[in-house]
Amino acid sequence: MKTYRIAAIPGDGIGAEVIEAGLEILSLCAARSGHFAFDFTHFDWGSDYFKRHGRMMPEDGLDRIRDCDAIYFGAVGAPDVPDHVTLWGLRLAICQPFDQYANVRPTRILPGxxxxxxxxxxxxxxxxxxxxxxxxxxxxxxxxxHRGQPEEIATEVAIFTRGGVTRIMRFAFEMARSRPRKLLTVVTKSNAQRHGMVMWDEIAAEVAREFPDVTWDKMLVDAMTIRMTLKPRSLDTIVATNLHADILSDLAAALAGSIGIAPTANLDPERRFPSMFEPIHGSAFDITGKGIANPIASFWSAVMMLDHLGEADAAARLMRAIERVTADPANHTPDLGGTATTRSVTNAVLEALRGDNLAHTAS
Incomplete structure (x- = not known):
């Protein structure tokens, strides 16, 4: 039996609540499969750790999780710790050294x-x-x-390398090729950002020649917000820069019903390092401890993790369970206009998994 080593990092706020629920779901997925298991290692890194130790994770943190098969991450951010400290001290401190250069965010309207x-x-x-x-x-x-002086200067330099842009373009074209419509939209802002983004456009055109079966177009990021809201069917696979995609994916989640259902995979496609899977909703301290956080995003992120690990049957079984649960409005948490709780939604997904009549496979 294959055992996958998973680093569980709940982080801050509702991250702890949805990751705890997700671990229950993953454990049942493994039990239902009959041929793989999980070995979860829990790490208490985050803002509370920062308040105790002056850093978001220990100095040897990366070494502790380097040999894991995947990372299951909750959220980062707290009202009493500066956001740039929490983000750069934990999430980006994992993503960048592990070269998780492809962030994948699926969005669709789930049943119900x-x-x-x-x-x-x-x-x-x-x-x-x-x-x-x-x-x-x-x-x-x-x-x-010149901090604090009238002439204070702050610079934030966007870095675009030929290697970095080429690999994400190739990844995006391959993603588009794998989907039925074989359609890719490249988001840009090369009318105003005339160096890095112009290179972005040029490399997109170069890589496109490797994928003659993929139809592609180019869209300025501001116009893209209009297209997403007025012509959603005209889009399928979308590739954008770190900032542009961060913003557009939140808009996409809202257009699909709630940021509480949106998943993310931070991938090292070459599998040199563990990839990380997380909901995109953040720590949401306004609802922390109330038991009403929507766990669907963490469950969908678990689907992506199962797929990445090669457990396609288990991933499909979990996605079916999620869809059966969201189809019933009684299972909608407040972000979806309902009154369900984290616990009740988790129980419903567990029950749907138990009721799935797909034959067990064992090896």
Whole structure:
């Protein structure tokens, strides 16, 4: 029997609540499979750890998780710790050294969820957003000088390398090729950002020649927000820079019904390091401890993790269970306009998994 070593990092706020629920779900997925198991190792890194130790994770943190098969991450951020400290001290401190350069965010309207757009059918909004996850606007380059003085200067330098852009473009074209519509939209802002983004456009055109079966177009990021809301069916696979995709994927989640259902995979496609899977909703301290956090995003992230580990049958079984649960409005948490709780939704998904009549496979 194959045993997967998973680093569980709940982090801050509701991260602890949804990761705890996700571990229950993953454990049952393994039990249902009959041929693999999980070995979860829990790490208490995050803002509380920072308050005790002055850092978000221990100095040897990466070494502790380097040999894991995957990382299951909750959220980072607290009201009493600066956001740049929490983000750069934990999430980006894992993503960048482990070169998780492909951030993948699927978005679609799940059964039973009413999207905010009028007249949009579920099939009209079925996207995968590919986010460059290692450089761009979040490269961490820049600085400040003359602090506190009238002439204070702050620079934030977006870094675009030919290698970094080429690999994310190739990943995005391959993603588009794997989907039925074989359609890719490249998001840019090369009218205003005339160096890095112009190179982004040029490399997109170069890589496109390797994928003659993929139809592609190019869209300015500001116009993209309009296209996403007015012509959602015109889109399928989307690739954008670190900042642009970060913003557009939140819009996509809202258009699909709630950020509480949106998953993420931070991938090292070459599998040199463990990849990390997380909901995108953040720590949400306004609802922490109330028991009403929507765990669906963490469950969908678990689906992506199972797929990455090669457990396609278990991933499909879990996705079916999620869809059966969201189809019933009684299972909608407050972010979806309902009154369900984290516990009740988790129980419903567990029950749907137990009731799945797909034959067990054992080896």
């Amino acid at each position: 969820i009413e999207p905010p757009l009028r007249g949009v059918a579920p099939d009209d909004l079925d996207w995968v957003i590919v986010r460059e996850n290692s450089e761009g606007e979040y490269a961490g380059q820049g600085g400040r000088s």
